Amino acid sequence: MSLEILVVDDSALLRRVECDIINSDNKFKVTDTCKDGLEALEKLRTKKYDGVVLDINMPRMDGLELLQQLQKEKIKANIVMASTLTVEGADEAIKSLELGAIDFVTKPSNIIEAKGDAFKKALLDVLYAATKARVHFKKPSLTPAADKTA
Template identity: 35%
Template sequence: MDDSALVRRLVTTALQADAEISVVGVAVNGRDGVEQVKALDPDLVVLDIEMPEMDGLTALDRIREDRPRLPVIMFSTLTARGARQTLDALGRGASDYLAKPSGAGSLGASIAAVRDELVPKIKALVGARRVAGLPSARPAPVTQPVRRRLVRTAPDALLIGCSTGGPDALAQVLSQLPAAFGLPIAVVQHMPPVFTGMLAQRLDGVSALRVREAAEGDVMEPGQVLVAPGDRHLRLRRVGAKVSVRLTEEPPENFCRPAVDVLFRSALEVYGGNVIAVILTGMGQDGLRGTEALAARGAQVLAQDQASSVVWGMPGAVVGAGLANEVLALPAIPARLRGLAEG
């Protein structure tokens, strides 16, 4: 649902090009959209934030009253205002978001850009919902941990990777860690520029830890969380006795920049296997190869379970490869981290 005829046409054309997707309704404003959701019972909603009569945030609240588990993807502008509104929407229960095309280039290029980003999100979210809703569905079997030597000393750092559903998952985890948490923390959340800075501010507001967007040369310190900035890889490097941040514009990995794999590989060079690696909810397999390298050196690997994940792509890949020492529901992760941090 969107108040712009051009955007409605763009999104509809992009989705109808996929044989597995049917557009069952197109709304011109939030009020119309809420009524269509009730009448048409769709599998997923794409919702603009700024609309007349009823804005997207209000429409999301109304939809959630009747359909608390219906996947909703927010359509947002790449601006500070758009980032703030998108994070508000994610906090209110939106499943994911998509940045609107910048306007540069042809209509065909814009349609292709929306199709390439939106279609995989739709399939991942609808697929996850259908699996969870099947009467016979059960949590995926947990692969037994690989028999390998674990580092038994107190870890040197905590590394977290996430994507779809990550902002809310991060808020739940970080809000339960004390100010005296003894490890430095580095986070890769797949998000564009501006959004990651806003995310860091919000996480700082709900956590006793110091949370901020990473900058070149930042030092990893206990009780501090550094969030990789959008469109930059976050690497760790040792400078004397300290470990600092290096931000790079190297090519994307796993179609992502920042990428979890980049952070994890660099952490291996600095800390060896003496880290805790956590893979939270997210689409795709970013983090799998980096986790594999860390696990081979004895790192402790935690993965979020399927039932509590918005999309079980990233943690599911780690579990399926037998790399996770523990597969935990999201609410159980903070307490486990507190225990592991003490060695």
């Protein structure tokens, strides 16, 4: 049985490329796509996915805003950021991880590279790890334990 993936990207061409890459691996199946964070939020409110591939720059609601809203509504999702902005050490990459994304992959800036083997391998590797990451993951509590002396 394939893992169900949601792809969120405002570029129809890149959505198609990402879907083709993901669907090329029999471990995964893209079951839904969205063109912005608002559409994705509606989907994530009603359906669970094994993984979500999320862009940052999108109209109406960007990827970081979606991550914030998911935290606010306590909606859990295994999210991989795929954006030209998510490069190691970039503010956007760090912020996405702070907001609950599991990992990120840098999306190539042109379609030729996006269709290349390097991006395909990176996306599938990160997606595979992300879909496995939270099997036994429990977010640590940031509040101190209640005093048990009474």
